[in-house]
Amino acid sequence: MNTPFNYPPEIKGRRKIYSLLKGLNHPLEVISGNHQSVGDNYYIKASFTNKNFIFSQDKEFIEYILKQNHKNYYKSEIQSITLGKYLGKGLLTNNGKDWLKQRRLIQPGFNKTKIVNLVSIMKEEIDKAFQSFKPGKEIDLYHFFHKLAFNIVAKTLFSSDVDENTVNELSKIITEVQEVSTKEVRLPFYSKILNIFGIIDKNIKKSKRSKAIIQGILDKRRNSGESKNDLLDMLIQTRYEDTQLPMSDQQLVDEMLILFIAGHETTANALSFIFFEISQNPKAEEKLKKEIEDEAEMVFTSENLMKKSFTINIIKEAMRLHSPAWAIDREALEDDSFQEYSWPKGTMIILYISGLHRNPKYWERPDSFIPERFDDENAKNFAYYPFGAGPRLCIGEHFAMMEMALIVRKFYKDFTFISYQKKLDKKALVTLRPISLKGKINNNLT
Template identity: 80%
Template sequence: MKPKFNYPTEIKGKRKLYSLVNGVSNPLETISGNHRIAGDSYHIKANFTDKNFIFSQDKEFVEYILKQNHKNYYKSEIQSVTLGKYLGNGLLTNNGKDWLKQRRLIQPGFSKAKIANLVTIIEEETDRALQSFGEETEIDLYDFFHSLAFTIVAKTLFSSDIDENTVKELSKNITEIQEVFAKEVRLPFYTQVLKILGIIDRNIEKSKRSKAILQSILDRRRNSGEEKNDLLDMLIHTRYEDTQLPMSDEQLVDEMLILFIAGHETTANALSFTFFEISQSPQTEEKLRKEIINEENMMFTPESLMKKSYTSNIIKESMRLHSPAWAIDRQALEDDGLKEYSWPKGTFIILYITGLHRNPKYWEQPDSFIPERFDDENAKNFAYYPFGAGPRLCIGEHFAMMEMALVIRKFYSSFSFIAYQNELEKKALVTLRPTSVKGKIIRR
């Protein structure tokens, strides 16, 4: 009897067992290895949950799921349920009409005009952070950029002063939540163990504590009576089209938490990777400095920061090699198929962005850092999705690119960074991050 569905090549036997075990500690190596064995798309069936997964690093497949037939795919229960119990129902975890309503409410706060008004704040916070560097300073840039990016989000989006201890507590909570979440997703049978040990309950308490901190920011704003004209003001005063009611405090805090996480973590990770790559390429640093000199007084204007430039090429190439959003998950609402493949309703789709960005089918010298490749007039059509694609394209893309361009130009107009390592150790949780980027900063 002919099977009803035609999955891509299945990962079975010893390789499947290896994938299930090694995938917990090293998902990038495991998934990349499976693609080398099975091709650009493969299928794996989870024994313990009887769920079917399709992994793909094929450009046509990725575009089909995220663009052409996006209405048939929700964020999977991996994020909407498992991650949602920690982060709530914000843009990252929500689905369907609820997600669309929230997106429409928040989108105006990330228009290019709104973002352009934030340049001065980003510049001030960056200057303040860079003042701590002497003639030579030993540093872990990963920690530095997390602190800086967190402060920038607090000041730009919520006009809030958060003390250093609170920043550290929120950052620590977010990291620990991701660690537990990763174990729940990659070892579903281990979830019961985590429950019995009380680890999940402790994680939920960390989430509640983080939300309480954000609620206090919200309360202070309301009690102050001040109008800041920032994203938080917009969220407080905005009304749903159908009911003319405002967002509940619970929804507001959920959105604030998501924006804090997405707004600081992915940017901090991307900057850490970018500075490492520049440290490995003297010719890139020299070319960057020439652009900074040529831009003169214009280099920190919104127009200069947002336009196509060598600075933006560096960021794009770094995010190609080390995309913080290393995978995108979806779940089929109905039976579906593409070309020779077909799959049933409920199938989990894992779009492996890291693999797509290094796929030799689409990229020459895929593992090399070559910012100039983005000078290509066809760059818009590259197999390149660091911010996702389709209706769920990252709402903060322009904000993140502008912020990173400003930080890079500010730093390299006065300093150099010499990394102590030639290779980075990476950790793939909800986002891809380096474990550290240690080195020495030298004032020029």
């Protein structure tokens, strides 16, 4: 039967069966293999759901979906419904007018000027965490960075209104909720099994407990009458343009829960990748330490952290090679076309960011760690989207970049990391994460 649509080259036969089965646990290997086989765009029809999927690692196609015709695309049910039942209707899970309304409301709180005010809180948490280092002792930096990033988000959101026990409880709950929701996202049919055994209901109860904790912190702040220079104050004080009313408590809690998850997960993963790459590239580490030394007393100032530097180049290059946001999904609201291709409404578009970032069409020596490539005056036009693109560009980009630059500089000013691993095993779930990053920390003086 002829179709009125002109899809990209199709993955079918044995390759399709292999893709659908192995893709569940090894998506990077399968998607990369398919692109190598048929090109930068390909099509596959899921046999079980009869759903159409288009995968792309083509810069122009990706920009068309995320920028030029973004209004025709929503985040898929994977995020809006599967994750939404745990996280509520915050920026990460929302779509359409509701999303735009929230984005416009919250965006000002994450501009560069506002983020600068949070640097002192970040410094305090980083210094406290680094005090635990024992030179020569084995450490798993992946777990260390997860705890540090979570604590930074907690303190920048809530200042001193949250104690360590509360932070630990929230961290435990959110980790457990993510483990179950990840299985639902990656294996949709598996949710029926989870439902039968009551695991989804238990997960929803845990999510409600995390929201109750956040509501308690919100009530405490309101009752205190205090004003603090943190993200919670910003969220409480914002007003909708049309009504001049504040966010409801439910909306506030949903947004704070999502900031917790998005604000620590991808940053912790990215830091692990950054430190791994530095550990494998002694010349880059030497150049980084020289920059830290040359900056002297200006090295940790907010202006210095956010300007173009070798530190920033290292972060960008590590995120190119190992982008935590390894893929972006969208669903077509109406029939659409781009260049010679066309597809019907309901088609799932998977924008393969990991493939784009290593596509030899756009990158010279794509698998090599070369931070200096971002010195190029055309770097702004690179095929590079670790934080997404278009109207849904990650709202926390400036926050994350400043936090990572501060951690990298504070660490390498005093320490060096010797990795036990020469190869980094990675797992592609909702985000791309390492399995571990084990090694030892030495003091620069030893």
